[in-house]
Amino acid sequence: xxxxxxxxxxxxxxxxxxxxxxxxxxxxxxxxxxxxxxxxxxxxxxxxxxxxxxxxxxxxxxxxxxxxxxxxxxxxxxxxxxxxxxxxxxxxxxxxxxxxxxxxxxxxxxxxxxxxxxxxxxxxxxxxxxxxxxxxxxxxxxxxxxxxxxxxxxxxxxxxxxxxxxxxxxxxxxxxxxxxxxxxxxxxxxxxxxxxxxxxxxxxxxxxxxxxxxxxxxxxxxxxxxxxxxxxxxxxxxxxxxxxxxxxxxxxxxxxxxxxxxxxxxxxxxxxxxxxxxxxxxxxxxxxxxxxxxxxxxxxxxxxxxxxxxxxxxxxxxxxxxxxxxxxxxxxxxxxxxxxxxxxxxxxxx
Ligand code: ISE
Numbered sequence: 535x536x537x538x539x540x541x542x543x544x545x546x547x548x549x550x551x552x553x554x555x556x557x558x559x560x561x562x563x564x565x566x567x568x569x570x571x572x573x574x575x576x577x578x579x580x581x582x583x584x585x586x587x588x589x590x591x592x593x594x595x596x597x598x599x600x601x602x603x604x605x606x607x608x609x610x611x612x613x614x615x616x617x618x619x620x621x622x623x624x625x626x627x628x629x630x631x632x633x634x635x636x637x638x639x640x641x642x643x644x645x646x647x648x649x650x651x652x653x654x655x656x657x658x659x660x661x662x663x664x665x666x667x668x669x670x671x672x673x674x675x676x677x678x679x680x681x682x683x684x685x686x687x688x689x690x691x692x693x694x695x696x697x698x699x700x701x702x703x704x705x706x707x708x709x710x711x712x713x714x715x716x717x718x719x720x721x722x723x724x725x726x727x728x729x730x731x732x733x734x735x736x737x738x739x740x741x742x743x744x745x746x747x748x749x750x751x752x753x754x755x756x757x758x759x760x761x762x763x764x765x766x767x768x769x770x771x772x773x774x775x776x777x778x779x780x781x782x783x784x785x786x787x788x789x790x791x792x793x794x795x796x797x798x799x800x801x802x803x804x805x806x807x808x809x810x811x812x813x814x815x816x817x818x819x820x821x822x823x824x825x826x827x828x829x830x831x832x833x834x835x836x837x838x839x840x841x842x843x844x845x846x847x848x849x850x851x852x853x854x855x856x857x858x859x860x861x862x863x864x865x866x867x868x869x870x871x872x873x874x875x876x877x878x879x880x881x882x883x884x
Pocket of ligand 1: 697712769812
């Protein structure tokens, strides 16, 4: 095994130098403690070169295979497009290196299950999946309130997830698989329960959607103990980026995600700035996520959501896409959880 269990600096290779990959490259080079950015990979080599400009320790490459041959790669962060993840994950697992894989782990439940099987052959967890909301301070506080029971039982969650716009290739299914994927994981994280079923309602649509998209959509789901969740997914909302949750308890209401920065009074006006996108909105959560991955990787562990969480979200998304097409309520079907992924996240009240 090439991986030294406790290297002082984890030498990290980032695959994919697009929006998210380039952001992680900067983060690893400038803000993460105990890591060194050594290689950036992109099929478009000029993009990889641009992403590592000003980072002397990092080389730009066009192919993951080349990077895995190098002595200066201890761990891999995958931020390439989702459909490429499965092959990359299997390739890195063969080298038994720690992986942080951006969501979706893979685009469907069957391919996620193949990845799980490959990981189980190693006998330990190597993959952390990039559900960064679990590292957001407000989500963590809300989870604490749910587990402590101090406001009574959680009854409902009202979520909104708004993006300013989408690229042309963002399909109607991606409203579920790329965007609502976060709510599936966040609800599992908050409640400690699995999601039983999903339904999608399509109402009046914005004229600003890309062709083929019906936007916004209302996605409804139910957890094992009957907590009802409604999600407004609106990916061409024009005004900025916004992700909020209102939690309804027996003895109170909790709101998170108001995202209010400094409130300025000047020149006869008052107000603040709306964050433009997810990179800015969740910057601290991404920092905490990557730091946790690096720290855990040095101990030979995983520091966040696992491949099991990636698989479950893929299964929820699959049910969501069927629900989107049929308008019916669709049950989420899951295989049993393999032993290496441990217990249920939290003991939910039944
Ligand atoms: C994007 O891929 C993300 O992960 C963002 O967090 C989400 O808000 C956006 O809708 C997705 O397309």
